[in-house]
Amino acid sequence: MIRFFQSITVLALALAAGGAAAEPPRMALGAGPRTGDVYVVEVPVSSADAAAELARREFNIASIRENRAEIYAVREELELLDALGYSWHVIRRDGDGTKALGEYNGYASVTAMLAAYAQAYPAITRLESVGQSVEGRELWVLYISDNPGIEEDEPEFKYIGTIHGDEPLGTEMCLHFIDLLLTGYGQIPRITDLVDNTSIAILPLLNPDGREAGTRMNANGVDLNRAFPRYPFDYTGNQGDGEPLQAAGRQPEVVRVMEWTAANRFVLSANFHTGALLVNYPYDEDGVPSGADAPTPDDALFQELARRYARENLPMWNSPYFADGISNGSAWYSIFGSMQDWNYRYMACNEVTIELSNTKWPPAGALPAFWDDNREAMLRYLEAVHLGVRGLVTDALTGQPLDARVTVQGNAQPVFTDPDVGDYHRTLLPGVYTITIRANGYYPQTFINLIVTSGPATRIDAALIPLDAPFDADVNNDGEVNAIDVQLVINAALGLSVPAGADINADGAVDAIDIQLVINAALTRSYAPATAQE
Ligand code: ZN
Numbered sequence: 001m002i003r004f005f006q007s008i009t010v011l012a013l014a015l016a017a018g019g020a021a022a023e024p025p026r027m028a029l030g031a032g033p034r035t036g037d038v039y040v041v042e043v044p045v046s047s048a049d050a051a052a053e054l055a056r057r058e059f060n061i062a063s064i065r066e067n068r069a070e071i072y073a074v075r076e077e078l079e080l081l082d083a084l085g086y087s088w089h090v091i092r093r094d095g096d097g098t099k100a101l102g103e104y105n106g107y108a109s110v111t112a113m114l115a116a117y118a119q120a121y122p123a124i125t126r127l128e129s130v131g132q133s134v135e136g137r138e139l140w141v142l143y144i145s146d147n148p149g150i151e152e153d154e155p156e157f158k159y160i161g162t163i164h165g166d167e168p169l170g171t172e173m174c175l176h177f178i179d180l181l182l183t184g185y186g187q188i189p190r191i192t193d194l195v196d197n198t199s200i201a202i203l204p205l206l207n208p209d210g211r212e213a214g215t216r217m218n219a220n221g222v223d224l225n226r227a228f229p230r231y232p233f234d235y236t237g238n239q240g241d242g243e244p245l246q247a248a249g250r251q252p253e254v255v256r257v258m259e260w261t262a263a264n265r266f267v268l269s270a271n272f273h274t275g276a277l278l279v280n281y282p283y284d285e286d287g288v289p290s291g292a293d294a295p296t297p298d299d300a301l302f303q304e305l306a307r308r309y310a311r312e313n314l315p316m317w318n319s320p321y322f323a324d325g326i327s328n329g330s331a332w333y334s335i336f337g338s339m340q341d342w343n344y345r346y347m348a349c350n351e352v353t354i355e356l357s358n359t360k361w362p363p364a365g366a367l368p369a370f371w372d373d374n375r376e377a378m379l380r381y382l383e384a385v386h387l388g389v390r391g392l393v394t395d396a397l398t399g400q401p402l403d404a405r406v407t408v409q410g411n412a413q414p415v416f417t418d419p420d421v422g423d424y425h426r427t428l429l430p431g432v433y434t435i436t437i438r439a440n441g442y443y444p445q446t447f448i449n450l451i452v453t454s455g456p457a458t459r460i461d462a463a464l465i466p467l468d469a470p471f472d473a474d475v476n477n478d479g480e481v482n483a484i485d486v487q488l489v490i491n492a493a494l495g496l497s498v499p500a501g502a503d504i505n506a507d508g509a510v511d512a513i514d515i516q517l518v519i520n521a522a523l524t525r526s527y528a529p530a531t532a533q534e
Contacts, residue, residue: 031226055290098214103364131256134219137208165210170272174204240416265418284329294330312377388428396463473521
């Protein structure tokens with residue numbers, strides 16, 4: 001207990017010097033690495049402050065429930081607990097006592113099962129590896145869609161299992177879910193519809209090395225769900241606004257999932273854990289003390305997304321600890337560098353963290369009951385990817401898809417089009433909204449009083465007009481663009497007349513785009529010929 005003694009000595013010296021102000025607080029190891037023996041430790045926390053202090057010091061908290069925290073700690077962190085005055089006792093050593101995991105599907109059988117599914121359902125699946133773990137295991141992702149591998153005007157969705165290697169129940173739920181989608185396709189209209197209209201990605205095993213060792217951490221001793229870029233230290237904004245990826249120096253599994261996520265445009269996502277029973281939603285950390293609510297601009301939406309899952313999982317819904325079986329991440333306990341915060345802040349992807357079971361690794365015999373509890377919840381959550389507003393954003397002249405930014409009035413969170421197709425998907429609760437669509441080099445368009453229902457997303461396509469479009473909108477050549485020109489184009493578009501010059505963008509048809517162009521010109525004179533401008 002040398003460190004313990006040292007800390008007392010330091011404290012005594014600091015007090016003797018008239019205060020401890022200059023002494024930075026001793027911190028636990030955060031994301032890690034934790035090398036040597038890692039202990040799973042129960043720490044009674046008598047107060048919210050005592051729990052918050054553990055989070056602030058960046059102990060590796062796995063759960064907090066019933067006035068006790070479960071943390072993963074190495075010896076020096078146990079000494080820090082002593083120094084801080086916490087009592088604790090070791091439950092087990094990380095990696096020990098995980099024999100039951102052998103009854104679940106490990107890396108080899110997950111690999112074999114995914115290959116078999118891909119082979120049996122080639123028309124609606126594509127199996128890929130997003131890269132390798134520290135020890136060279138593949139990080140498999142199975143895509144399920146009607147045209148897998150082809151970018152379409154469809155929202156993209158992902159489920160990720162077992163980021164913590166000793167929490168493999170998520171892998172099992174992902175495998176069951178894959179089976180449900182594939183065997184249900186063409187048999188169950190609801191599932192056929194989902195597969196036909198959604199780009200679904202399932203990555204059942206993100207931490208295969210930890211899974212094989214039965215440990216929480218990856219093979220380098222790092223907690224992958226603490227190892228994503230930390231806001232605002234490692235990044236300050238969204239990829240769509242030009243923020244760099246900042247993947248250098250991170251764990252291989254984190255880098256691979258970051259690159260994969262950034263190469264797509266996921267709209268909705270969830271990652272699975274065990275050790276508690278709830279859905280928690282961002283933020284996990286936003287500068288407020290651990291235990292305090294840290295809402296995102298989409299807090300009401302996240303609450304409803306979380307409830308949507310929990311409501312279908314009765315043990316979760318009836319939780320004695322969490323109202324409706326949900327919690328804001330930070331309100332439970334704050335963590336730094338989590339995957340869900342990174343998805344929301346950096347990728348504009350709504351991700352939640354689903355804790356499936358209070359028991360870390362329930363016996364394999366309980367798996368059918370867990371699947372019963374989660375089947376409908378997983379479907380319902382996936383279906384939420386179709387809520388809100390969606391559309392295609394294109395260049396009004398060429399019809400080419402655009403890289404565009406879509407914002408909702410009164411909400412700071414943007415979403416971005418997938419530039420491959422130009423489609424955007426803004427998940428929103430039912431209501432009336434005003435949205436604005438912007439792209440560099442184009443006039444923005446605003447759509448007011450859009451009605452969003454609880455049904456399929458409201459479709460708003462936008463053909464944006466280039467700032468430098470060389471249009472002549474002075475249809476009657478009287479030297480100005482005004483209401484008369486607008487009327488002439490409308491008449492032509494309705495087939496009432498065909499005055500020369502009404503085809504403003506010269507694409508061979510007088511249609512809504514020409515009407516938009518002449519209205520913009522009348523309001524701004526932007527597209528009038530040079531001689532007609534003041
Ligand atoms: Zn976990």
